[in-house]
Amino acid sequence: MTNGTATTDLDATLEQYRVELTGYCYRMLGSSFEAEDAVQDTMIRAWRSIDKFEGRSSLRSWLYRIATNVCLDMLSAGNKRARPMDLTESTPLARAALSPRPDHTWLEPMPDDRVLPTLADPAEAAVAKESVRLAFMAALQRLPAKQRAVLILREVLAWKASEVAELLGTSVASVNSALQRARATLAERREPGADAAVADPLDEDQKKLLDRYVAAFEGYDMSALTALLHEDAIMTMPPFDLWLTGADDITGFMTTMGAACAHSKLLPVEVNGLPGFAQYKPDPENGGYTPWAVQALEISDGRITGFHCFLDTQRWFPLFGLPLRLEAETDEVEQGAQRG
Numbered sequence: 001m002t003n004g005t006a007t008t009d010l011d012a013t014l015e016q017y018r019v020e021l022t023g024y025c026y027r028m029l030g031s032s033f034e035a036e037d038a039v040q041d042t043m044i045r046a047w048r049s050i051d052k053f054e055g056r057s058s059l060r061s062w063l064y065r066i067a068t069n070v071c072l073d074m075l076s077a078g079n080k081r082a083r084p085m086d087l088t089e090s091t092p093l094a095r096a097a098l099s100p101r102p103d104h105t106w107l108e109p110m111p112d113d114r115v116l117p118t119l120a121d122p123a124e125a126a127v128a129k130e131s132v133r134l135a136f137m138a139a140l141q142r143l144p145a146k147q148r149a150v151l152i153l154r155e156v157l158a159w160k161a162s163e164v165a166e167l168l169g170t171s172v173a174s175v176n177s178a179l180q181r182a183r184a185t186l187a188e189r190r191e192p193g194a195d196a197a198v199a200d201p202l203d204e205d206q207k208k209l210l211d212r213y214v215a216a217f218e219g220y221d222m223s224a225l226t227a228l229l230h231e232d233a234i235m236t237m238p239p240f241d242l243w244l245t246g247a248d249d250i251t252g253f254m255t256t257m258g259a260a261c262a263h264s265k266l267l268p269v270e271v272n273g274l275p276g277f278a279q280y281k282p283d284p285e286n287g288g289y290t291p292w293a294v295q296a297l298e299i300s301d302g303r304i305t306g307f308h309c310f311l312d313t314q315r316w317f318p319l320f321g322l323p324l325r326l327e328a329e330t331d332e333v334e335q336g337a338q339r340g
Contacts, residue, residue: 010050013059014046014063017063018039018043019116019117021042021064021067023114023117024064024067024157025039026110026115027152027156028075028140028145028152029081032109033315033319038067038071038074039067042063042066057166064153068149071145072146075145076145080141080142083106083134083192083236083238083243084236084237085192085234085236085243088242090234090243090245091242091243092249093248093253096257098237098257099240100240100241101239103312105238106239107134107238108310109276109296109308109310110132111320112129112132112271114319115132116129116273129273131152131156133273134193134296136191138191139194143182143185146168146178148182149168150175150179150182151186153167155179193298196300196305197300198275198299200273202275206299209228209299209302209304213225217266218264220254220262222251222254222255225247225251226247229307230247230300230301231246231247232305233247233250233306233307234305234307234308235307238311239312261281262282263282264282266280269294271294274296275297276295276296276297277297278294278320279293283325287327288325288326288327289327290325293309293313294313294317295308295310296310
């Protein structure tokens with residue numbers, strides 16, 4: 001009984017760190033599923049070696065050390081997650097082609113509630129949210145693994161240099177040098193989407209912009225949508241490496257190659273610290289709506305600057321806790337009448 005109680009207590013103690021550890025591993029790896037695997041591996045290693053935990057550091061620091069080692073092992077192959085604009089040039093609509101690349105190529109989306117713990121300090125919460133946005137995540141992927149860890153621990157999680165040095169088994173001077181190199185690398189190139197300015201919570205103007213976006217997208221009103229897009233707006237669609245720039249090419253694609261998305265339904269989601277939507281497109285064979293994409297929107301100066309659609313719905317919709325089918329509204333009305 002005592003052992004069972006101790007096991008339950010340890011499980012509960014470790015579990016309280018899951019969300020923040022998932023956020024850390026996600027920033028390190030750029031993959032939703034690899035991050036969750038890394039955290040599960042961390043929990044198992046911690047559970048098995050808890051007797052060796054001597055208490056010289058906090059349990060939280062010890063878990064971060066384990067998680068860091070797990071991530072560094074996973075990154076030893078040198079794989080870096082990317083967005084379409086990291087790999088190819090923007091393609092004019094006239095030459096657009098849908099060429100998929102393997103899953104491991106892409107920076108993956110993540111629901112906010114899986115990586116952003118509840119923080120009492122609004123400033124800390126804002127930093128945490130900004131640090132999982134797609135542009136920052138893409139910037140992290142440009143760093144060597146240990147520089148990545150140092151930058152996240154120092155600038156996102158606000159660890160002291162001495163704490164990071166202890167975690168990595170190195171010197172404070174080495175940590176400070178790695179941080180300087182990481183900052184210099186990130187300063188060399190401004191990532192697309194880095195200027196996204198999303199209030200937390202959304203301000204009234206941003207809420208109105210999103211309401212107008214939903215109306216324009218569900219109505220497939222390209223004139224209304226054009227009015228909401230920045231002139232340099234970017235549209236991406238992983239797993240395809242195609243990306244488009246500008247309202248004309250984006251709306252042109254939506255009315256040609258993307259015409260099957262007309263009359264879709266959108267459900268709001270919180271993804272990578274950004275406003276987003278789960279898109280369900282009409283299912284002509286079975287009626288109702290079938291999953292199509294998780295959309296993440298970047299906003300700046302009252303316009304949409306980034307329109308990122310993640311299309312692997314069999315993976316993303318369960319991750320976000322979304323249903324894999326929506327019934328047509330008319331069906332729901334008829335079913336309600338029959339029940340009545």
